Amino acid sequence: MKQYRLSIPQRYIKSIYLLMALISLVLINGYAALAQTPDTVSQDSSALKIPEQVSVNNVFIIGNEKTQKNIILREMNVAPGVVYDWEDFLRILKTDQQRIYNLQLFTSVEITPLFVEDEEVELLVSVKERWYVIPSIIFDLADRNFSEWWINQNRDLSRVNYGLKLNHNNVGGRNEKLRVMGQLGFTQAFDLTYSIPYIDKEQEHGLAFRINYNTNKTIAVKSAQNKQVFYTNENEEILRKNLGASLQYTYRGNFYNFNYLTIGFSNTKIHEEVLTQNPNYFLNDSTRQKYFYASYNFKHDRRDNIAYATQGELINVGVTRYGLFTNDDVNETEISLIANKYFRFSDKTHLVTGISVSSYLSSRQPYTLVRGIGYAPDFIRGYEIYVIEGQQTFIHKNSFRYKLLDVAYDISKLIPIEEFNTFPIRAYLSANFDHGYVNDRNHIPENAALTNTYLYGYGLGLDLITFYDQVIRFEYSVNSQQEGSFFINIKAPL
Structure with missing residues (x-):
C-alpha cells in the first residue's frame, strides 16, 4: 500500500x-x-x-x-x-x-x-x-459481571481487586500498546503486554507478546444449580497459581481482514484440597497442569464504531489447539464463530443481530477450560447470574435501538486539558431478545435444569456511551424461567 x-x-x-x-x-x-x-x-x-x-x-x-x-x-x-x-x-x-x-x-x-x-x-x-498515557488505580470486581457480585456473592467487598495499572496506547506514535498491571485483592496478579501493529514498511505484519502471573486464595472449583461454587480453605492458603506467556503474529492484508496466529504456554499449580472438592478439576489426578497451545483467528471487521457499532458487520472465526506435544497435560481442540450484522435504518434507529457458536471436539474438559453461557463473550440477557456449562454453545442475540440523546459538553473550564475538555454522551433505548442452547454431553444432574434445553431472555435497556467510548448498560430482562431482574453491564453486548 x-x-x-x-x-x-x-x-x-x-x-x-x-x-x-x-x-x-x-x-x-x-x-x-x-x-x-x-x-x-x-x-x-x-x-x-x-x-x-x-x-x-x-x-x-x-x-x-x-x-x-x-x-x-x-x-x-x-x-x-x-x-x-x-x-x-x-x-x-x-x-x-x-x-x-x-x-x-x-x-x-x-x-x-x-x-x-x-x-x-x-x-x-x-x-x-486522546490522552495516551493513562496511569490508573485498579478497583474492580473479580466476578464475571456486576449482577453476579451483587446477587450471588451478596456484595462481598473482599471480592474486589485493587492495584495500579499503566496503559500507554501509542508508545512510539505507531499505535503500539503497552500495558503493565500489578494487582492485589481477590486475585493477585502481574501482567505485561506489548503489541506493535506493524513491523514492516508495507504495514501488514505485526507482533505482540504477553506474560502474566496470578494467584488466588478463593477459586471456583465447579458449578451446581447452574451457579459457580467457590472454595476457600480454613487457613486461607493460596489455592491456585498460574503462569502464562504468549506470542502473537498478526497479518492485515487489507482494510477489513485481520489474521492472528498465537502460540502460548500455560502452567497452573493448585492446592491438593481443590482436588478434594472436585477430583476432575484437571482430569489427570495431579495438582499441576501445563501445556502449550496454538490458535488461529480470522476477523473481518467493517463496523462503523468498534466500541458501539450501529452499521456494518463483524465475523470472527477461530480454532485453538490445547496441547501441542505428547507430554502436555491437555489434549483438546476448540472451534468458534462470531457473526454480527448491524442495520442502520435512520440516524436514530438501528438493529443489531448476531450469533455466537463454540464447540469442543471431546466430551470432557478440565475445569480451567470450561465454556458455556455466562462466560465472556457468551451470554443471554436474563441469565447474568447463571453459568450454563457444556461442550457446544449456540447463542443468537438481537437488539433494536433508538437514539435518545447525542450531545457533547465543553468542560474546558473544569478540565483545561485538550484531550479531556469535551464530555460526549449518547443514549440509546434498546429492546432486546436473546436465545440459545448449551449441549452438555455429560448430563451433569445438578446442572440439568438449564443445560440441553432451549433458553431465551427479553427486555428493555438503556445504553450510555460516554467518555473515550466507554459503554454502560442498564437493562431489565426476563428469562425463560420467568425470572425478571435488573442488570448493569459494561461494554456493548455485540
Whole structure:
C-alpha cells in the first residue's frame, strides 16, 4: 500500500489551510445545497454545479502531534492522483473517517476536501488526539459481571481487586500498546503486554507478546444449580497459581481482514484440597497442569464504531489447539464463530443481530477450560447470574435501538486539558431478545435444569456511551424461567 508524505513543515500547514478551508467552505456548502435540491441545477445555469468527478492532489494531516502520519494514511482508501466519481468520493471519505476513528487514538476525526480547481481538491485530515498515557488505580470486581457480585456473592467487598495499572496506547506514535498491571485483592496478579501493529514498511505484519502471573486464595472449583461454587480453605492458603506467556503474529492484508496466529504456554499449580472438592478439576489426578497451545483467528471487521457499532458487520472465526506435544497435560481442540450484522435504518434507529457458536471436539474438559453461557463473550440477557456449562454453545442475540440523546459538553473550564475538555454522551433505548442452547454431553444432574434445553431472555435497556467510548448498560430482562431482574453491564453486548 502506497504512503504519501509531504515535506511542508507542520507549523505552516495550519495557517495555509485555514484560508483554504474558509474558501472551500463556501464551495462545499453550495455543493451540498445543490445536492439536496437537484432541480436548481437545470433551472439556473449560473449556479455552481456539483462536479461529476474529482481528483485529489495531496493529503495533509494536522493535529497528530504524537501519531505518525503513516498510521493514519494506512486507514485511508482515497489516494492522490486518482479520479473519483463525486458520490463515490463522498462515500470513501466517510468510510476513511470511520476507520481512522476506530484506531481509538483520537477523540475526533474530520476529513475536509479543499477545492483548488473545479474538479481538484486537497484533503485536510484534522484529528484530535486522546490522552495516551493513562496511569490508573485498579478497583474492580473479580466476578464475571456486576449482577453476579451483587446477587450471588451478596456484595462481598473482599471480592474486589485493587492495584495500579499503566496503559500507554501509542508508545512510539505507531499505535503500539503497552500495558503493565500489578494487582492485589481477590486475585493477585502481574501482567505485561506489548503489541506493535506493524513491523514492516508495507504495514501488514505485526507482533505482540504477553506474560502474566496470578494467584488466588478463593477459586471456583465447579458449578451446581447452574451457579459457580467457590472454595476457600480454613487457613486461607493460596489455592491456585498460574503462569502464562504468549506470542502473537498478526497479518492485515487489507482494510477489513485481520489474521492472528498465537502460540502460548500455560502452567497452573493448585492446592491438593481443590482436588478434594472436585477430583476432575484437571482430569489427570495431579495438582499441576501445563501445556502449550496454538490458535488461529480470522476477523473481518467493517463496523462503523468498534466500541458501539450501529452499521456494518463483524465475523470472527477461530480454532485453538490445547496441547501441542505428547507430554502436555491437555489434549483438546476448540472451534468458534462470531457473526454480527448491524442495520442502520435512520440516524436514530438501528438493529443489531448476531450469533455466537463454540464447540469442543471431546466430551470432557478440565475445569480451567470450561465454556458455556455466562462466560465472556457468551451470554443471554436474563441469565447474568447463571453459568450454563457444556461442550457446544449456540447463542443468537438481537437488539433494536433508538437514539435518545447525542450531545457533547465543553468542560474546558473544569478540565483545561485538550484531550479531556469535551464530555460526549449518547443514549440509546434498546429492546432486546436473546436465545440459545448449551449441549452438555455429560448430563451433569445438578446442572440439568438449564443445560440441553432451549433458553431465551427479553427486555428493555438503556445504553450510555460516554467518555473515550466507554459503554454502560442498564437493562431489565426476563428469562425463560420467568425470572425478571435488573442488570448493569459494561461494554456493548455485540
